[in-house]
Amino acid sequence: MLQAVLWDFGGVLTTSPFESFNRYEHANGLPRDFIRTVNATNPESNAWAQFESSQITLGEFDGLFREESAAAGHPIDGKQVVALLSGDLRPRMVEVLRICKQHLKVGCITNNVKAGGGSRLARDERRAGDIAAVMELFEVVVQSSVEGVRKPNPKIYEIASQRLGVELSRCAFLDDLGVNLKPARALGMSTIKVESEEQAIDELAALTGLEFPAPA
Secondary structure: OOOEEEEOOOOOOEOOHHHHHHHHHHHOOOOOOHHHHHHHOOOOOOHHHHHHOOOOOHHHHHHHHHHHHHHOOOOOOHHHHHHOOOOOEOHHHHHHHHHHHHHOEEEEEEOOOEEOOEEOOOOOHHHHHHHHHHHOOOOEEEEHHHHOOOOOOHHHHHHHHHHHOOOHHHEEEEEOOHHHHHHHHHOOOEEEEOOOHHHHHHHHHHHHOOOOOOOO
16 A cells, blocks of 8 residues: 655656756757756766765866766856756646645655755745745655765665655655666656656556646
8 A cells, every 4th residue: 555655856846957958958059958968978977976966066066067068069067057957846746745745655855966055956045945845845855965875776765765664665756767767666666757747647646546636
């Protein structure tokens, strides 16, 4: 029986940062998905992986990403990429989270980065406040920048389930990246790949047996 729902943040509860990447690429004459390609090259040891697990500082990431992107043909400062990360909250998905919280335990597993005084989850104070309010809904928040381990490392899922006090086989997990869902399934979790908001909510309703009314 399902006891908990775990959520990725960016691309699930907010719009995807990939959309921001694509807009930047289009505006600057870069190949579509260029930034994603750089981030996916040597994914266990590249600048992005090191930054998300807090092995390097923002300043170090800035230079390393520029080197990696230059080697791929188009130099981009790492700080520019960080500035593109914050998406807009999806109000209906947040409401679905609230409904889940009434019936199940809820937690968040997010790969994120530290910039300045803390984790960069919003572009400005208003968004930071809105996102903080959503984060308070979770009983457990597991962040790669805090734990020093990132998805898809199985350890991060184990940390979340242990802190929730729920076996992995009793957890569902939503993420927009298949690479992060594969190890979750291998650990016995039920998984949903978020390809669209409507599709993900329909699958979550089928999995949990809960009703998520459409907005009026």
